[in-house]
Amino acid sequence: MNSSLKRFVKGNLTLRGIALFYIGLLIILPVIAITTEAFKGGIPNLWKQITLPQALFSLKFTFIIALIMLVINIITGTATAWVLVRYDFPLKKTINALIDIPFAIPTVVTGMMLVVLCGPRSLIGEFFGKHGIEIIYNKPGIILALIFVTFPFVVRSVQPVLIEMERDMEEAAQTLGASKFKVFFHIVLPTILPSILTGAALSFSRALGEFGSIVIVAGNIPMKTQVASVYIYGEIESANIQSGLGTAVVLLLSSFIVLIFLNFIQRWSNKYGK
Amino acid sequence: MENKTNCVEVVRKQKQAGKWVLISFVLLWFFVLIIFPLIGIVRETFKNAISVITSSLSSTASTHAFWLTILITFVAVVINTIFGTIMAIVFAKQNFKGKLFLESLIDLPFAVSPIVAGFMFVILFGPGGWIGSWFYSMNIKIIYALPGMIIATLFVTLPFVAKEIIPVLREFGIEQDEAALILGASQWQIFWKVTLPSIRWGLAYGVTLTIARSIGEFGAVLVVSGSIINKTQTATLRIHDQFTDLNYAGAFSAALILALISFIILNLIQYAQKRKKRI
Numbered sequence: 307m308n309s310s311l312k313r314f315v316k317g318n319l320t321l322r323g324i325a326l327f328y329i330g331l332l333i334i335l336p337v338i339a340i341t342t343e344a345f346k347g348g349i350p351n352l353w354k355q356i357t358l359p360q361a362l363f364s365l366k367f368t369f370i371i372a373l374i375m376l377v378i379n380i381i382t383g384t385a386t387a388w389v390l391v392r393y394d395f396p397l398k399k400t401i402n403a404l405i406d407i408p409f410a411i412p413t414v415v416t417g418m419m420l421v422v423l424c425g426p427r428s429l430i431g432e433f434f435g436k437h438g439i440e441i442i443y444n445k446p447g448i449i450l451a452l453i454f455v456t457f458p459f460v461v462r463s464v465q466p467v468l469i470e471m472e473r474d475m476e477e478a479a480q481t482l483g484a485s486k487f488k489v490f491f492h493i494v495l496p497t498i499l500p501s502i503l504t505g506a507a508l509s510f511s512r513a514l515g516e517f518g519s520i521v522i523v524a525g526n527i528p529m530k531t532q533v534a535s536v537y538i539y540g541e542i543e544s545a546n547i548q549s550g551l552g553t554a555v556v557l558l559l560s561s562f563i564v565l566i567f568l569n570f571i572q573r574w575s576n577k578y579g580k
Numbered sequence: 581m582e583n584k585t586n587c588v589e590v591v592r593k594q595k596q597a598g599k600w601v602l603i604s605f606v607l608l609w610f611f612v613l614i615i616f617p618l619i620g621i622v623r624e625t626f627k628n629a630i631s632v633i634t635s636s637l638s639s640t641a642s643t644h645a646f647w648l649t650i651l652i653t654f655v656a657v658v659i660n661t662i663f664g665t666i667m668a669i670v671f672a673k674q675n676f677k678g679k680l681f682l683e684s685l686i687d688l689p690f691a692v693s694p695i696v697a698g699f700m701f702v703i704l705f706g707p708g709g710w711i712g713s714w715f716y717s718m719n720i721k722i723i724y725a726l727p728g729m730i731i732a733t734l735f736v737t738l739p740f741v742a743k744e745i746i747p748v749l750r751e752f753g754i755e756q757d758e759a760a761l762i763l764g765a766s767q768w769q770i771f772w773k774v775t776l777p778s779i780r781w782g783l784a785y786g787v788t789l790t791i792a793r794s795i796g797e798f799g800a801v802l803v804v805s806g807s808i809i810n811k812t813q814t815a816t817l818r819i820h821d822q823f824t825d826l827n828y829a830g831a832f833s834a835a836l837i838l839a840l841i842s843f844i845i846l847n848l849i850q851y852a853q854k855r856k857k858r859i
Contacts, residue, residue, distance in 0.1 A: 317767040318674060325670040326682070328663045332735050333685055336700035339710060343703050382609055389606040393599055401607070403850055407614055409789075410842035410849070412796030414816045415835040418823060419617035422624045422832075454613055486598060508690070515693025517799035518816070522823065535695040535799065542699060542803060554696045561691035569684055 337558065344551040355552030363529050364537035365556055371445065371533070372513035375452040379509050382453075383460025384502055390461070391468040408457050413518025416454055420447060420523050443525030448533065451519040456512050460505030467501040500575035504568060511564040514557060618839070625836045628829040636822075636830035637837070644810050645818035645834075652726075652801075652814065653794040656733040660790055664741025665783070669775065671742070672749035673757070683746075689738050697735050698803025701728060705804075728804040729812060736800050737790040744786035745779045748856075752778045781856035788852055792845045795838065 344352055355361065389395075390402055408416065424431045424441040434441055441447045471494070479489045517535040524531045526540075534553050541550030625633065636642065671683045689697065705712040705722040715722055722728045760770045776783075798816040805812035807821060815838060822831035 311761075314761060314767060321666055322670050322674060322676065324663070325667040328667065329682060329685060332731070332738060333688055335710075336697075336704045336735075337688075339704040340696075340700045382606075385602060386606050386609070389603050393603055395603050395607075397607075401610055403846070404610075404614055406846055406849065407618075407842070410792045410796075410846040412798060412816050412819075412835075412838050412842065414798050414820050414823075415621070415796075415839055415842075416617075418819070418831065418835050419621045422620035423617045428620070454617075457613060511691040515691075515696065517693065517695050518820075522820070535693045538693075538695050538699060539799075539803065542695075542702065547703075550699065554693075554699050557693050557696050561688065561693070561696075564691050565684055565687055568687070 340551065340554060340558065343547075344555045347548065351548075352552055352555070355549045356556060358549055358552070360528050360532070361537060361549060361553045364532050364534045365553060367532070368514055368534040371449055371452060372510055374449055375456065375513050376506055376510050378449075378453055379456055379460050380502060380506055383457065383505060383509075384464055384498070387461045387464035387468055391465060405458050405461055408455050413455060413516070414522060417451060417519040417522030420451055420454070420519070424450065442523055444531060447523040448520055448531065451523045452513045452516060455516055455519055456509030459509040459512070460502060463501045463505035463508070464498050467498050471497055500571050503571050507564050507568050507571070511561055514560055514564075621832060621836055621839060624828070625832040628833070632829045633833040636827070637833055639830075641809050641813065642818060642830065642834060645813045645815045646837075648726075648729075648813065649795055649815040652730055652733050653791055655730050656737055656794045657787060657790050659730075659734055660737050661741055661783070661787055664738070664786060665745060665779075667742040668745035668749055668779075669771075672746050673754055686739050686742055689736050694736060694797065694799030695803055698732055698800040701732055701735070701800075701804050705731065723804055724806040724808070724812060726812070729801050729814070732800040732804045733794050733797055736797050737793045740789040740793065741783065741786035744782045744789070748779050748782040749775070781852055785849065785852040785856055788845055788849045792842060792849070795841060795845075 356365070386405070390398065390405075411419075421442050422428060424434075424447060426432070426435060426440075426442065431441055439446070441450070475493050476489050479493055484492070515535055516533075517539065520533055521536055521539070524533065524536065526532050526536050528537075532540075534557055538550045538553050538557070541547070541553075667686065671679065671686075702723050703709055705715070705728055707713060707716045707723075712722055720727070722731070756774050757770055760774050765773070796816060797814075798820065801814055802817055802820075805814070805817065807813050807817045809821070813821065815834060819831050819834045819838070822828075822834070
C-alpha cells in the first residue's frame with residue numbers, strides 16, 4: 307500500500323513535470339525570447355521602433371477597426387443568441403449549426419469568399435463602386451472580414467447563459483407593465499453581461515491579431531489599409547526584424563491584457579452570478 | 581378582468597411584431613455574412629471548366645501541399661492530444677504553486693496573433709536563437725523547414741484538447757481515482773479504466789477543433805515556413821500563393837476543397853458536442 311502510494315505521488319510529479327515542460331517550451335520560452343530580443347537595444351530604441359510612422363499607423367488602425375467590429379458584433383451577436391434561444395422559426399436548427407462555420411473555415415478561404423462576394427467584379431461590389439464606395443481593398447472589407455471571423459464568439463458565449471436563465475423575473479416585470487426594452491435592460495442584460503464581455507474580449511483579441519483573411523481583403527497599403535499583423539509580416543519578410551519586434555511586443559502585451567481581463571470577468575461572474 | 585386580458589393581448593401582439601423584426605434581421609445578417617460567401621466560392625470555382633479544376637488540383641505543387649497539410653495535422657493532433665490530456669489531468673487534479681497563472685497561460689495561443697506566434701518561433705528556433713543555434717550546430721534546420729511548421733501548429737492548437745477536458749475532469753472529481761488507488765490500481769490502469777471513459781467525448785471535441793485549426797492555419801505557418809513550393813508549402817499557403825498570382829481556378833478549387841473539409845469537421849464537432857453534453 308505504502309509503495310503504491312509512493313508510486314502514485316511519483317507518477318503525479320512526472321506528469322506535472324511533463325506539463326510544465328511543454329508549456330515552458332511552447333509558450334513561456336518563446337514569449338521570453340521575443341521580449342528579450344525586443345528590449346535588447348534598450349527601451350528608447352524599442353519606443354522608436356513602435357512610433358515609426360508606419361508602425362504607429364498600423365497599430366492605431368488595427369485598434370480602431372477592431373473597436374468598430376466589436377460594437378457591431380456585440381449587438382448582432384447578442385441579437386442572434388437571443389433569437390436562437392427564445393424564438394422558434396423555420397431553419398433554426400440549420401442556422402444554429404452553421405454559426406460555427408467561421409471557426410472551421412481557413413481564414414485565407416474567408417478572405418477569398420469576401421473578394422468573390424464584394425470585390426470590384428461582383429454584383430455587390432459593382433453597386434457600391436458606382437456610388438464611390440470601395441469595399442474590398444479598403445476599410446469596409448477589413449471590418450467585414452473581422453466580423454466574419456469573430457462572429458461566433460459572442461453568440462456562443464451568450465447562448466448557454468440565455469438557455470439557463472430563469473424567466474419568472476421577466477414575466478413578473480412584464481405583468482407589472484414594464485416595456486420590452488425596460489425588461490431587457492434591467493433584467494436580461496445584467497444577467498448576460500459577463501458572457502457578452504467574455505465573447506467581446508475573445509473577438510477583440512482575435513481581431514487584433516487576425517492576418518489570413520485581412521491580408522487578402524485589405525490591399526495592405528501602408529498608412530492606409532495596413533493592419534499591425536500585416537505590417538509585422540512585411541517587416542519580417544524584408545528582414546527588418548527590429549522594427550517588426552516593436553509592433554509585435556505591443557500586440558503581445560494587448561493579448562496579455564485581454565487574458566487578464568477574461569480572468570477578471572470570470573472571477574466577477576463567479577462571485578455575483580450565483 | 582376584461583381590461584387585464586386586453587392588456588395581455590396588447591403586450592403579446594407587441595412581442596410578436598418585435599419577434600419577427602428581430603428574426604428577419606438575424607436571418608438577413610446570417611445570409612449576408614455566411615451563406616452568400618459560401619455560394620460565391622462554389623460559383624467562382626465552377627466558372628472554370630472541370631478539366632482546368634482537376635488539372636490544377638492534381639499538379640505536383642498542389643498534391644504536395646495537401647499531403648504536407650495532412651502530415652502536419654496528423655503530427656499536431658497526436659502530440660497535442662497526449663500533452664493536452666496530461667496538462668488537463670495536472671491542472672484538474674493536482675494543486676501546486678503558480679497553478680492558476682500557468683493555467684491561464686494555456687489560453688495565450690488563442691489571444692495572440694498568428695504572425696506574432698510565428699515571429700516568436702523564428703526568434704527562438706532561428707539560426708541565432710537560444711534553441712535554434714544549438715540545433716543548427718548539429719545541422720538540423722527548424723525554421724523554414726518541417727519542424728518549425730509543426731511547432732507553430734502545435735502552438736496555435738495547444739489549448740483545444742486541454743481546455744475541453746479540464747472542466748469535464750473537474751466535474752468528475754477524484755473520488756473514483758482514490759477508490760481505484762485504494763483497490764490497488766496503478767496510475768496507468770486508472771487512466772485507461774477511470775479517466776479516459778469519462779473524458780472521451782470532450783477529447784473527441786478537442787481533437788476535431790485541433791484538426792480544423794491545423795488544416796486552416798495560415799499566418800503562423802507562413803512566417804516559419806517561408807512558403808517554398810514543393811517543400812514547405814501547405815494547402816492554405818498554396819491557395820494564397822495561387823490567389824496572389826491571379827491563378828483563380830487553382831486557388832478557388834483548392835479553397836472549395838478546404839471549405840468542404842471544414843464543413844465535414846464542423847459536423848463532427850457538433851456531433852461530439854452533443855455526445856459530450858449527454859454524458
